[in-house]
Amino acid sequence: MRLVIARCSVDYAGRLSAHLPSATRLLLIKADGSVSVHADDRAYKPLNWMSPPCALKEGEDGIWTVTNKGGEQLIITVEEILHDSSHELGVDPGLIKDGVEAHLQELLADRIEVLGEGWSLVRREYPTAIGPVDILCRDAGGGTVAVEIKRRGEIDGVEQLTRYLDLLNRDPLLAPVRGIFAAQEIKPQARVLATDRGIDCVTLDYDALRGIEDQKLRLF
Amino acid sequence: MRLVIARCSVDYAGRLSAHLPSATRLLLIKADGSVSVHADDRAYKPLNWMSPPCALKEGEDGIWTVTNKGGEQLIITVEEILHDSSHELGVDPGLIKDGVEAHLQELLADRIEVLGEGWSLVRREYPTAIGPVDILCRDAGGGTVAVEIKRRGEIDGVEQLTRYLDLLNRDPLLAPVRGIFAAQEIKPQARVLATDRGIDCVTLDYDALRGIEDQKLRLF
DNA sequence: GCGTACATATCGAGC
DNA sequence: GCTCGATGTGTACGC
Incomplete structure (x- = not known):
């Protein structure tokens, strides 16, 4: 799992079109290939995301391109990186539920x-x-x-x-x-x-x- | 926004009961008061969470208690902290959608x-x-x-x-x-x-x- | 892979 | 505050 705090703008073109103006956000890159863009609110739901399976390509110009099989694209224009760390989490034993x-x-x-x-x-x-x-x-x-x-x-x-x-x-x-x-x-x-x-x-x-x-x- | 990577187990008692055995996970604490527990998969959905408004109390014994108004509780037993960082993100300008x-x-x-x-x-x-x-x-x-x-x-x-x-x-x-x-x-x-x-x-x-x-x- | 059913759904609009 | 409909719903499980 990789955690990046960055000033960035984001564009999504897929099932709908969506745009995020420049601001500082969390980019969460998981081992399953998913990428999500979080603000500091909205509970757990990201502002924008790409579900796995998808591929992240980090351009040298700060433009990250996330693409999935369906041709949907998430384009993240990274202007400044404030934090960047990676962590090995391993496989999760999973959730046990009761009351459904x-x-x-x-x-x-x-x-x-x-x-x-x-x-x-x-x-x-x-x-x-x-x-x-x-x-x-x-x-x-x-x-x-x-x-x-x-x-x-x-x-x-x-x-x-x-x-x-x-x-x-x-x-x-x-x-x-x-x-x-x-x-x-x-x-x-x-x-x-x-x-x-x-x-x-x-x-x-x-x-x-x-x-x-x-x-x-x-x-x- | 606070990012913690920790080995922990989690119990939720609220609309249902749920338990997570000990493993290394991301604890994501947002400025809106929400807390979510992420594994390295399942796209953007956390394994467990508490939506805002809720209060996080960090006990000295490594037991974090998150409570909301409805009396639902998320109890996180933190065994080892591998990373802990806080970041000022500011208010997000928000998402502009098109095509709904x-x-x-x-x-x-x-x-x-x-x-x-x-x-x-x-x-x-x-x-x-x-x-x-x-x-x-x-x-x-x-x-x-x-x-x-x-x-x-x-x-x-x-x-x-x-x-x-x-x-x-x-x-x-x-x-x-x-x-x-x-x-x-x-x-x-x-x-x-x-x-x-x-x-x-x-x-x-x-x-x-x-x-x-x-x-x-x-x-x- | 598609279709169906469940979910702590989340979120926003209208009342 | 509650209810209702939309969602890039996501996710698991069936066939």
């Missing part, structure tokens, strides 16, 4: 009764021609229910569930299938659209589900 | 005739209950047309236009409303879906539209 959609799915599948008394799981990741349905289950009356789980429930998720329901309802062995849109948080517009389509919305509490799960584990 | 959706919409609205002779603009950002339609216009026969504009035309955009059409066609003053999906580039799958739904696809040439606009400006 997959966990919500596991927890809800294991405690499907939170959706209603007498409900039972058919299976997780129920396969269809257009992809797996997160959870397929049966309500107390034996009716089929498809559940789409999201961490944050937005319109896209409702569309996704709608596509699954259209398909599942073509199967005479399953139909009629109704839908439940379950998320830790559901946006108003998504709720409106779901309701308009006869889809029920359920808000999940990750900590509560985990708590229930812990209780279950203590019981057995 | 807003420009396409302006250009097309101003030159609605490219969609067909005798067409006229009703208005840009025509409001509906589920959000504004990019362009509403009338064709030569006085029929209403809703136009959805995207830089890159994908399935999501077709779904979005479909929702608008469903809603607009419930309005007896407007119905029947047909749809046009306009983009610089339309993915094959999006084109198939649009066609299946009776939506016309139009490919926009940004440079050509800008050229037409320039001609218009020269004429008046």
Whole structure:
């Protein structure tokens, strides 16, 4: 990893055109071939960048040219270098995550009764021609229910569930299938659209589900 | 901006939980208060971060604690510092972009005739209950047309236009409303879906539209 | 390699 | 402050 602090101007020509007037910035060159140009704000997002794989050519006139396979170009005109250091970092062991959609799915599948008394799981990741349905289950009356789980429930998720329901309802062995849109948080517009389509919305509490799960584990 | 190269392990407890085993990484501390932890790959995205506003407290035992208002925490256990430098960057003049959706919409609205002779603009950002339609216009026969504009035309955009059409066609003053999906580039799958739904696809040439606009400006 | 789905997305505009 | 849509979204995983 190479860190350069330099006064520079930058031009990007690729999926759009963009220009950065001259100023002092951080140029971050990673071992994976990526180059990014950071100001002292905007959280972690660089002002401009080129994703790997790409090639950096440092001209003798201070003009750095970064090119990728698609012909996109990042041209950095370096006027003055204030710092330049390189560091050997090695391969990173990587991030271990907990609390994402997959966990919500596991927890809800294991405690499907939170959706209603007498409900039972058919299976997780129920396969269809257009992809797996997160959870397929049966309500107390034996009716089929498809559940789409999201961490944050937005319109896209409702569309996704709608596509699954259209398909599942073509199967005479399953139909009629109704839908439940379950998320830790559901946006108003998504709720409106779901309701308009006869889809029920359920808000999940990750900590509560985990708590229930812990209780279950203590019981057995 | 402060740059630290350090052997460290990291724990994040917030919207999810995450852990990074000990390794050598870049710690990037920006003037806006953000902290990010970078490995030597993954392009510009850090392994872990805290967005501003947040506060960094450097303990004497090498334990750095970053906290934000929401109570999320990033705990960095620094085992060895290999580099530590600070740099004054000043305020960045910022990025100038060109060629995004807003420009396409302006250009097309101003030159609605490219969609067909005798067409006229009703208005840009025509409001509906589920959000504004990019362009509403009338064709030569006085029929209403809703136009959805995207830089890159994908399935999501077709779904979005479909929702608008469903809603607009419930309005007896407007119905029947047909749809046009306009983009610089339309993915094959999006084109198939649009066609299946009776939506016309139009490919926009940004440079050509800008050229037409320039001609218009020269004429008046 | 393309397409799909997820993400601590980030960011800016409008309300 | 919140919501919503755009993003050069990035990234992993499937086929």
